[in-house]
Amino acid sequence: MSVTHTLEADVLRRQDPQLADILHGELDRQSTTLQLIAAENFTSPAVLAALGSPLANKYAEGYPGSRYHGGCEMVDVAERLAVERARDLFGAEHANVQSHSGSSAVLAAYAALLRPGDTVLALGLPYGGHLTHGSPANFSGRWFDFVPYGVDAETGLIDHDQVRTLARTHRPKAIVCGSIAYPRHIDHAFFREVADEVGAYLIADAAHPIGLVAGGAAPSPVPYADIVCATTHKVLRGPRGGMLLCGSDLAERVDRAVFPFTQGGAQMHTVAAKAVAFGEAATPAFAAYAHQVVANARTLAAGLAAQGLVVTTGGTDTHLITADPSPLGVDGRTARLRLAAAGVVLDCCALPHGDVRGLRLGTAAVTTQGMGEEEMVRVAALIARVLRGEGESHTAREEVRELAGGFPPYPR
Numbered sequence: 001m002s003v004t005h006t007l008e009a010d011v012l013r014r015q016d017p018q019l020a021d022i023l024h025g026e027l028d029r030q031s032t033t034l035q036l037i038a039a040e041n042f043t044s045p046a047v048l049a050a051l052g053s054p055l056a057n058k059y060a061e062g063y064p065g066s067r068y069h070g071g072c073e074m075v076d077v078a079e080r081l082a083v084e085r086a087r088d089l090f091g092a093e094h095a096n097v098q099s100h101s102g103s104s105a106v107l108a109a110y111a112a113l114l115r116p117g118d119t120v121l122a123l124g125l126p127y128g129g130h131l132t133h134g135s136p137a138n139f140s141g142r143w144f145d146f147v148p149y150g151v152d153a154e155t156g157l158i159d160h161d162q163v164r165t166l167a168r169t170h171r172p173k174a175i176v177c178g179s180i181a182y183p184r185h186i187d188h189a190f191f192r193e194v195a196d197e198v199g200a201y202l203i204a205d206a207a208h209p210i211g212l213v214a215g216g217a218a219p220s221p222v223p224y225a226d227i228v229c230a231t232t233h234k235v236l237r238g239p240r241g242g243m244l245l246c247g248s249d250l251a252e253r254v255d256r257a258v259f260p261f262t263q264g265g266a267q268m269h270t271v272a273a274k275a276v277a278f279g280e281a282a283t284p285a286f287a288a289y290a291h292q293v294v295a296n297a298r299t300l301a302a303g304l305a306a307q308g309l310v311v312t313t314g315g316t317d318t319h320l321i322t323a324d325p326s327p328l329g330v331d332g333r334t335a336r337l338r339l340a341a342a343g344v345v346l347d348c349c350a351l352p353h354g355d356v357r358g359l360r361l362g363t364a365a366v367t368t369q370g371m372g373e374e375e376m377v378r379v380a381a382l383i384a385r386v387l388r389g390e391g392e393s394h395t396a397r398e399e400v401r402e403l404a405g406g407f408p409p410y411p412r
Contacts (some may be wrong), residue, residue, distance in 0.1 A: 031408055032401050033343040034379065038208065038320045038362025039180075041237045042369065042409040043273075044280060050273035051239055062264040063255060075268040082271050084242060085278035089214055092222050094251035097274050098258050098266040099242030102207040102231040106132040107139065108244060109227045110174075111257035113201045116143045118173040121166055121200070124148030124157070126350045128181035128322075130205060147172065151182075151352050156313040158182070160190055167198045175223070178205025178229075181349045181360050183301075183316035185209075188224035201226045207242075209318055211235025211364070215290020216279040218318060226250060235293060235319050235364045237286075238277025239270050261338075289367060293319045296363040299373040303380025309387075312351065312358070319362045324351055328387040332357030335387050342386045342393060343400035369407035378403065 013020040028041070032360045043051075055075060061068040064076035079097065086095035099105040113122070120140075122133035127150045131138040134146025147170045149163045167175065177191040188204060195202040204221035210230035212218035221228050228245040232238035246254050259266070280286055296319070305311045310324040325335040332348040336359065339346060349360035363376070371379075382403075386396050 005339075014320050027410070034400055034404055035365035036344060036346040036361040036363070036379075037230075038360055039234050040362075041211075041234060041364045043237055043239060043277070045410065046280070047237075047239055047273045047276050050276050051269050053269050053272065055272050056269040058268045059265050060268050061182070062259065064169045069265075076304050078268060078272045078275060079266070080276060080328075081172055082275035083187040083319060085275055085282065086245070089278050089282050090210075090220065090228075092228070092245035093248040094246050094254065096246075096254050096258050097232075097243045098263065099244060100263060100267065100270075101240070102205075103130075103132050103227065103228065104258075104263060105229040105242035106130070106203075106205060106252065106264050108257040109203050109229050110140065110144065111261050112227065112250060113203070113228065114144060114173055117145060119145045119147060119170050120151060120174045120176060121147050121163070121170065121172040122176035123179050123182070124150050124162050124240075127151045128179035128349070129314050129353050130178070130180050130207075133176055133205070143200075153353050156352055157184060158186075160187070163191070164197075167194045167200065172200050174201040174203055176205055177225075178203075178207065178210060180185075181320070181322050183297075183318055184313055185219055186221070187318045188219065188221045188283045192224040196392070199306075201394075204228045205230075207231040208234055208320060211237060211281070212290050212318060214278075214295065215287045215293075217287075217290040217294050227254065232274045232277055235290065236277060236281060237364070237368060238281075239273035241267070241274060241276070243269050258311050269390055270304060292372065293363050293367045296367050296371065296373060296376050297321055300361075300376040300380055303377050304383065307380055307384035309359075309384070319321045319364045319367075320360065321362065322358055322360050323350055324356060324358045325387050326356070328384065330387050332359055335359055338386050338389075339383060342382075342396035343404070344383060344386065365409075366407070369404075369409050370409050375403065375407075405409050 058070050058075050059069045060075045064079050082097045083095045123129040132140045134141045149402045152159045177186050202225045204225035209218045213220045232241045296320050297316045300310050301315045308327045312322040336348050346361040348357050351358040
């Protein structure tokens, strides 16, 4: 960690040792376990510095040059910089960087384009759709009429014929493409074609792959979608938050949907940290990282398959893998608990076609730490041994601790 962060930690230790112990414990947890949650990553010390900056003190409702509070001269510069970097990075005509999360960004996209009761076509939740894609427990399922599409029973790939048929039948106001558990690239051109055929808006929820897009390791939805919703953490490796990308024709509607319709004052320290992350993502080093993330995921997926797990769609194009551990004698929830005890942190997820819980894991964080394909082979074998119950649990935990210790996320 930087000298600045060390000094700040000393201040916290003196003033609030109880919370300092909690923060130290979390850093120790992250440093001694394998972070395979597909939605997580390690930000750079520069991003952390922006998050802990004096910009956290500033109230800045509105947009640069048009704020509801005084004293916004410097935060205006920070936000303009974040917007400019996002536009350049993704080739978008307009960017809004104020959304507090990916869900907030999706809410703003709906608010910009839809009215309550409108019909929306989106990937069904059992096939990897997000809560904001029509869950009855979420605002999306309560306010809009969602029609779900699914995946092919044999291949696990999105059923394009079904998408087209449902679009023609229901004539939705918007079509959403994107997923939290779909390991293959989305065919944005196909969805644009269908949307145009039925007169629908196309919303791309690119929360997971947007970092790969930034690094040139995944196709961009920007040329095809009316609005792209995304997060700035995950593979993009920035602070926890959201953003929206769109054409100039929708810029005002998107901005008004974020503020004042769905949010209040922007978190200016987070906006500044997003600017830092966008700058980092524009470098050749990040492009190399993004491609290594995919290479690691493919190697890990192949390793898991070789160990007997059933990998959904037969592999991955992204950072994300979903797999069925039942051939090894455990269900998804049991597998997750066994792996957690060994220090391997990942998620459960629904698997297509059947009431089956599988595993969802990703390679963004371990790749940030510097792990490569050799380590992914080792991780796949370790996961399989734990799930089969081979050896003592403390032995696996020590192996994880040794592996993680060789790749500290924040070298001191």
